[in-house]
Amino acid sequence: xxxxxxxxxxxxxxxxxxxxxxxIESFPEFMPDVKSVTxxxxxxxxxxxxxxxxxxxxxxxxxxxxxxxxxxxxxxKTCEFNMLRGDYSSYSGIWKFESVDGGxxxxxxxxxxxDVPLIGALIKxxxxxxxxxxxxxxxxxxxxxxxxx
Numbered sequence: 651x652x653x654x655x656x657x658x659x660x661x662x663x664x665x666x667x668x669x670x671x672x673x674i675e676s677f678p679e680f681m682p683d684v685k686s687v688t689x690x691x692x693x694x695x696x697x698x699x700x701x702x703x704x705x706x707x708x709x710x711x712x713x714x715x716x717x718x719x720x721x722x723x724x725x726x727k728t729c730e731f732n733m734l735r736g737d738y739s740s741y742s743g744i745w746k747f748e749s750v751d752g753g754x755x756x757x758x759x760x761x762x763x764x765d766v767p768l769i770g771a772l773i774k775x776x777x778x779x780x781x782x783x784x785x786x787x788x789x790x791x792x793x794x795x796x797x798x799x
Contacts (some may be wrong), residue, residue: 656782667754697724699720701716739762756789
């Protein structure tokens, strides 16, 4: 299963970075690759959500949809996610937020499988490249939103 890992330094308070990441319903407002994010379920404590995502894949002029369970750990500043259903064969990972000197480090690790019958290695390579771009875009968008104030 392909894995994509990316990390970014954000010049901002970790609590603010984590709170923005946890406010996933706001993502379409400042992330052009995200068409919609809808919270379908939320625990009273807020540590578990079930979320429906619709992403935009401009290169293919299409969207990709999935529903995932997010497990937020406010103490550890992590979010573990796992797809419940959707367009991917599998989709899971973790977001980690760490205090570093002068800011916060946001790391995303994504494991995915997107099986399309009869596609070759070139197309699978393109999908892996697009997944890496999407992970980088999420990190960059949150960085921009936090640092702009």
